[in-house]
Structure formats: structure tokens, C-alpha cells
Amino acid sequence: MSEDQKKQLEQQLWNIANTLRGKMNADEFRDYILGFIFYKYLSEKMLIYANSILEQDGMKYTGIDETTPTGLEYLEAIREEALETLGYFLKPSELFSEIARRGNNGHAAGNNFILEDLQKILKNIEQSTMGTASEDDFDNLFEDLDLTSTKLGRTESAKNELIVKVLTHLDKIDFRLENSELDILGDAYEYLIGMFASGAGKKAGEFYTPQGVSKILAKIVGTGKTKLKSAYDPTCGSGSLLLRFAKEVKEVGTFYGQELNRTTYNLCRMNMILHGVHYRRFDIRQEDTLEHPQHIDLKFEAVVANPPFSAHWSASPLFMTDDRFSQYGKLAPSSKADFAFVQHMIFHLADNGAMAIVLPHGVLFRGGAEQHIRRYLIEEKNYLDAVIGLPANIFYGTSIPTCILVFKKCRENPDDILFIDASQHYEKVKTQNMLRDEDINKIVTTYRNRTEEPKYSKLATLIEVAENDYNLNIPRYVDTFEAEDTIDIEKLAGELVKLEQQMTATDAAIAGFCKELNISTPF
Secondary structure: OOHHHHHHHHHHHHHHHHHHEOOEOHHHHHHHHHHHHHHHHHHHHHHHHHHHHHHHHOOOHHHOOOOOHHHHHHHHHHHHHHHHHOOOOOOHHHOHHHHHHHHHHOOOOOOOOOHHHHHHHHHHHHHOOOOOOOHHHHOOOOOOOOOOOHHHOOOHHHHHHHHHHHHHHHHOOOOOOOOOOOOHHHHHHHHHHHHHHHHOHHHHHHOOOOHHHHHHHHHHHOOOOOEEEEEEEOOOOOOHHHHHHHHHOOEEEEEEEEEOOHHHHHHHHHHHHHOOOOHHHEEEEEOOOOOOOOOOOOOEEEEEEOOOOOOOOOOOHHHHHOOOOHHHOOOOOOOOOHHHHHHHHHHHEEEEEEEEEEEEHHHHOOOOHHHHHHHHHHHHOOOEEEEEEOOOOOEOOEOOOEEEEEEEOOOOOOOEEEEEEOOOOOEEEOOEEEOOHHHHHHHHHHHHHOOOEOOOEEEEEHHHHHHOOOOOOHHHOOOOOOOOOOOOHHHHHHHHHHHHHHHHHHHHHHHHHHHHHOOOOOO
């Protein structure tokens, strides 16, 4: 897709968003727009698949008569195939384009009411998977798309009118799903998620990691690999971090994730399917990762996360017998779960794997239990591979500077830790700082080559880190001090004398002009 086509698509999506804007906040109309886009995707995928089956019979899926015995036989046969291959089923009358057409064409005749049918169709999609391998992946997937909400309108007619507008606009967009080389729908979905994140303020951190940060994490963890058996994110949000791996390596076996927020969990499952990840290739669970881990017996080759910064957790003494935490001797404080997430991820990291986690700078230098855990990870395990400082104000909802910690259980360079200070490398866009491609590439290249650059990167020996009492604050290792220019006092004094002489001459000239004009001098 060309840049012009991409901009045109984004403008179309923005116009659709404006249809709902003003009626509800960004969090709420996000659920409607993304839900309808997902319904459109499922419909178009179903239509393409069914047409491919019917091609040898010279038929089209929309041409099947659902009221005849022959038509029902065809539908049942296609249903069995679709549930195995796609994981869900839609009848021709339930397709997005059909509902949009009825809503739009029936307007003049006054019979364009589609709300009830639409609600049934969304429920039918979920129910079509019951008893199949895809049931967990589609369970309650549309629960946040509430068509009875008064925020859509005070009357049923007003609600219907608004929904018809949205569906009609969406129906005009061609996502070109037949072209497997393009991911227009996936890009559109990412664009909308990012757009809603920018308008959702503090809540955005619950579901979205800026693409620049996602690229860095995926590129670093995927260094030296073209295939990954598994990728895991214990706080997966909308799934953007996991899906980034699909763009950085040729193949990812299975995506695993866990998410506490129910709405965001649904968003992640939709995002996976929209990006062409087959339902058998992802396992996303909804639960509290620290308190109730869902993949406890699994190890993963790639582990990434952007957990909620300094979140609270129970820090129950019972966790001292939990294999994730027991070997450290101390738990992360209940008021700051940052290192609890680190410990959880390291437990799930395979011996040949790599992990990267985004955290607030406090984890680098805070004392107490956190210092104890830092020391254990470096001194006893030697897992810490790199510390990367990012610019402030690059995450939606918080302006604090953040860092990336990179861990490996089998490090290629076990004698040092790479420190990178990328805090001054960004572009300011309105009120947000953005990582440019050159900023991302500089971080990744420096990490992969482990190069030292004045005022940017430094290889610190383990001895040096120990001498700093395992304080990882980046300025202790990367000297970014800019010396001020020395001032030549004698030269400055000479310039002041010249200025004084020039002022005296100027005053004399002005006095002469005033005398000629027979007016008083101004001094």
C-alpha cells in the first residue's frame, strides 16, 4: 500500500470515528468501531472462504437460498469446513455487506431497522464456535459492543440511524483480504488503536504500547533469529507487542499472552485474528498475571512486556514458596510490582531465549527489596544483558522517562552490561515525543554490535556495577556531561571597552544633531 493510499484509508477511518465522536468518550467509541471492523473482517473472510469451496460448482455464497433444502445442505457442509478452518461460521444473510445494504437501502422505505438482527448475528458468531477448538478464542468476543446503550441514542430509531451510518461508511472501505501480501486491515486496526490511545489519556497505558517501543523490543529479542517457537507477553494489552514479532521474524509458532482487563483482553483476541493469526496459533488468557498465572508450566523463547508502571500487588508471604519468586529471598514491595513482573518473566524465559521489559527509571536505583533483587539477578545469575534509557513523554498518559531492561539466561557477553542513553534522541510531535526510525535503528544497532559511543553507550564491567552497589542509574555509566565553553575574561573586558567607546561616540553625534535642530538632548 502506497503512502497516499495509507493516508486515504486513515482519513476514511477518522471520518467514521467522527460519526461517534461527541456521543461518547474515546474508550467507548473505540469498542464500537473496532468491533464493527472485526465483524466486517470475519464476514469478508467467510465470504472468500465459502466462494472458494463453491467455485467448482460455479456458485457464489451470496447466491445460496437459505430457505430451500438444497441451500441448507450447502450451508451445513460449508459450516463444517469453516469451523475447522476459520473457527467460526456466518450465513450469507449474516454477512456485514448484507446488513449494511439493508440498513442503507431500506432507509427511504422506512424498513432499515437492523439493530435486533445485528445483535443476533454477533451472538450467533460466538455461538457457532461452541463445542469446537476455537470456542475459548471467540467466547464473549463482542460483549463490549452494546447496541442497547443509550449513548448511541435516546430512541431505538436514533440508535439504528447512527449504527447504519457507521456500517455504511465501513462497507465502502476495501481491505483487499484476497491479497495475502497486504495487511491493510491490520494496519487500519493498529492506526485506530493508536488514535484512540492518544485520546484516552491515562487509560491508554492499559492497552497500547507505541509502535516505536514495540519495534525496539521485538528487534532486540528477535536478534539473530528468523523463527521463534513461541512469544509471550504477560501483560499483553491489545497485543501490539506480540504482533510486532510477526513483522520482525519470518515465523512465530505460537503467541501467548495474559491480560487482566476484560475489554482489553477482547481487543487482543480480535487483533490477533485481524492480523491473520490462526486461532490455533494464539493462546490469550484473562486473569491477573502475578496473582493467577495461566501458563505456569511453559517456557518461552521470546518474552516481552510493558506492564503497568509501579502497580500494586498483594506481595503475599505465600509467594515465597512460589517457584517464580522463592529463589530471590525477597519479594518486590506491594506498592511497586515492577520487579515482580521481571521475576515472573524470567521464570517463563527459555534457556535459549531473550526477554525485554519496559519499566520506570526507579527500578534502576531504588533500594530495599528491589536492590536485593537487582543484585541477585546480576551477581548470582548474571542475566542482565542491557539497560536502555528512553526519552520522556513517549507513552500515552504519562510523561515520565522509561527504560528497557534486557535479560538472557545464556549471555553471549557475560563479562559486561551494555548501557544506552537514548533519552535525547526523539522528535517532538505536538505534545508527544516520538521515536523516529533513525532513533530506533541506532538503539538496535548499538545493542546488537555492543558498540561504545561517547555520551550514548557504555560497556560496564560486572566489577564496575558491583562497585556502584548494583545501582543501574544510567548517568553513572554513560557520561553525558556537556562542558561549558571557557570564558576569556581579558577578551571580554576588551570588548566592553570598545562598546563603551562606541556608545560615547554615538552620544556625541546625537548631541551634535540636537544642537543643529535647536532641541534638547535626550541625555
